[in-house]
Amino acid sequence: MGTFGFKVEAVDGPARAGVARSGHGDFLTPAFMPVGTAGTVKGITTAELRVAGADIVLSNTYHLFLRPGHRVIGELGGLHRFMNWSGPILTDSGGFQAFSMADRVKMDDRGFEFSSILDGSRHLLSPELSMEIQAALGSDIVMVLDECPALPAPRKRLEEAVARTTAWARRCVESYDGPGVLFGIVQGGTCMDLRERSAAELQEIGFPGYAVGGVAVGEPEDQIAGIAGRTAALLPEDKPRYLMGVGRPQDLVEAVARGLDMFDCVMPTRNARNGTLFTSRGKVNIKRAGHQRDPSPLDPECDCEACTKYSRAYLRHLFMSNEILGHRLHTIHNLTFYLRLMRRMRAAIFEGRFEAFRREFMSSPAVGVEP
């Protein structure tokens, strides 16, 4: 087991600002983790990630297991060296992708049996294999294998998923032998009593951090923050709380307001590649013809390379011409926007004005679409 520490430095209502210490340095919370699915945040270098303000990245076990394989990465010195990222890395368990992306999935107490999307080969992703992969990658934060049913789901289905998630969490703790630490994942869907049971069972095992899983998997968007917040309240105050797979900027603000500390989402990077850009004036669709002759910056309040060196007209041109530079600049911008939002929330918590910040942000043009 590796080293990990977490300290809450300031609280403002339920919102918290903290610092987490990992084997590869610190990261500040509230933290947003850019998603580097295949060991890369698509299109940008790790130096550019740093400039955008990232201090921890997430990578996907499922993809790296299939290609190039965890043994290959292990032989080459682990994922940090492989992808040239010296900061903390969190990896997911692979279960979500094995379940949602793979062909012919069969799930039972052993794990997820699936066919590779690359060559059709059959694999069993068990708790033990997930731990073996994440240990070989050298992840600082290792997620346990959990079962995350799509919502809506009948209560019985959610209950089974909680029981299996606890059993798998135990098996993960028993089998993990690597340089990182494990986070447990609370399941239970929309049933708060099941979430309570899940949180209690995981705390009995004892983890240095806890994730709120099974949100943003089909329930109405306006329920996400509420479920996350009520689950956060079931978790220890001195451990980080990670809301998995969420979300829009306003979701992050509402979740921080309810005591969540860590986030990841493909939204800023995936949207960037689709030409949807987050700005202080709302979401911008860079494809729109109105930008064709627009010499102004994408977001005058942003200090990223895309906003300080180029015009909307040029960014639109790059996108319409399908130029790689467009994808790169848009990714840099969207990540800069998200990571700046996290820093602004952190500052507001330290200054005891988070509620005012939240109200101001939620009524600002940033949460809408630019007219």
Ligand SMILES: [Zn+2]
């Ligand atoms: Zn920018």
